Structures are given as structure tokens and as C-alpha cells.
Amino acid sequence: MNPLTTDLSGAAINPLQQLTEMGGQVMWVLLGLAVLGLVAFFYLVITGALFAxxxxxxxxxxxxxxxxxxxxxxxxxxxxxxxxxxxxxxxxxxxxxxxxxxxxxxxxxxxxxxxxxxxxxxxKPFEAPLKVIEVIAALAPLLGLLGTVMGMMSAFSAMSVAEGQANASQLSGGIYEALTTTAAGLVVAIPFAAIAAWAEFRLRLLNLMINDTLVRVITTPIGVRETRVRSTEKPAPAVTEEPRAAQRDATYATG
Structure with a gap:
């Protein structure tokens, strides 16, 4: 039977308990951050699809x-x-x-x-979930490093208790915990760092689109169309005095 899936009494353990057994107490914090990051990511996606x-x-x-x-x-x-x-x-x-x-x-x-x-x-609705994802991406490696330090401390504590005669099995527990938390911290941080970069890029594109649209509105001169229409209209022909005089003479002749 695989020792990673059973406890000391030989009973089977679930995957969540297995992770905590492998990484120690820091693993609980990393799991909580992963769940919080997923909630923030889905909230960001749903909000973007509806209110962007x-x-x-x-x-x-x-x-x-x-x-x-x-x-x-x-x-x-x-x-x-x-x-x-x-x-x-x-x-x-x-x-x-x-x-x-x-x-x-x-x-x-x-x-x-x-x-x-x-x-x-x-x-503004996109700033809060983006900030949460960025904080998780920054904290996860630090927590993994904290778990590494705690695992190495556990390993050296076992050596001190054994008075320098500790065997490999006594040291393997602390070293395994140290490596597990480091890997878990990187596994949590890498995808959320990518998500944060993608979301920030999308927000920058939205901001540019809004600015371009508003520039098109406020830079259009009011009344530019009416001025253009008036300038293209042909002026009415002027009436000279000669036709008017000829018309008066014709009126008198017929009268």
C-alpha cells in the first residue's frame, strides 16, 4: 500500500489531508489563497462579460x-x-x-x-479582484519559502534531538515538507501571475478604447455639418438693372 495515502494506523486518507500531511500547516494557507484566487478570477470573468x-x-x-x-x-x-x-x-x-x-x-x-x-x-469594478489576484501571486512564493524554512527547521531539530546520530528517515520528513511547500507556492503563484498580467492588459485595452471614443466625441466641432452645407450652396443670381429697365419699357409699350 502507498504510504502517502495511508496514515500511521494504515487507514486511508483523503487528498486534502494528504496535502496537509505533506506540506504542514503552511499548506492550509496556500489552499485558502488558491480558493480565494479562483473566486476572484471567476468574479472578474463574470463582471467583465456583463459590465465591461x-x-x-x-x-x-x-x-x-x-x-x-x-x-x-x-x-x-x-x-x-x-x-x-x-x-x-x-x-x-x-x-x-x-x-x-x-x-x-x-x-x-x-x-x-x-x-x-x-x-x-x-x-472600478475590475480593480478589486485584480488586486486580490496580484496579492495572491506575490504572497504564494513567500509562503512556500516560509514552509521551506519551517521544514528545514524541523529537519535540524530532529538532528539535534538525535545528538548528531539521526538517520535519513528522521531527516526526510522535514526536507520533504520543505520541498513540498516550495512547489505548492510556485504552483499557486504561476497561474495567478499569468491571470493578473492578462487582466491588466485587458483593462489597459478598455481604457484606451474609452479614451479614443471620447476623443472622437469632444473633438468634433459643433455645427460643422451646417457650415459645410451652407458653403456648398450656390448663391442666387443677382438681378441687374438692365432687365428691369427692359421690363418697364415693355410694360409701357403694351400699355
């Missing part, structure tokens, strides 16, 4: 209309959304604020401050 800013085809069409002819109609078209998932998208609200403030000709500094606050609020 998304530049849909409908929003692109509205932005193109705004750049061609800024008007209240573009603002009203943002209110015409259907579906629960579309209403969870915070980007239309940010675009609506930008268009409304531009049509009202408010101060540019106040507009930019308000848009920056709105953008920060849209990305």
Missing part, C-alpha cells in the same frame, strides 16, 4: 453620425437600447454625457474632468 465597456456596432454608427452632424438626435439614439446585456454596458452613458456637454457648450476643463470620473467609475 463595449463599443458595439450600434455605438460605432452613432459615433459616425455624430462626427458627420452633431445633434440632439445622436444623444437620443443612445437611449434606444434593447436587451438587458446592452443596458449593462456603461459606455453609452459615458458617450451620452460627452455629447450632452458638447451640445450645451460647457467649459472644456469641467467636461474632461467629468468624463475622466465616468471612465474611472466604469473600470
Amino acid at each position: 465597456p463595449r463599443l458595439t456596432s450600434r455605438l460605432r454608427k452613432t459615433l459616425n453620425q455624430w462626427q458627420q452632424q452633431p445633434s440632439q438626435y445622436c444623444v437620443e439614439s443612445l437611449d434606444d437600447v434593447s436587451g438587458w446585456l446592452a443596458r449593462c454596458n456603461p459606455l453609452p452613458q459615458i458617450i451620452r454625457v460627452a455629447m450632452t456637454t458638447m451640445l450645451e457648450c460647457r467649459d472644456g476643463t469641467n467636461v474632461r474632468e467629468e468624463l475622466a470620473r465616468q471612465s474611472q467609475q466604469a473600470l
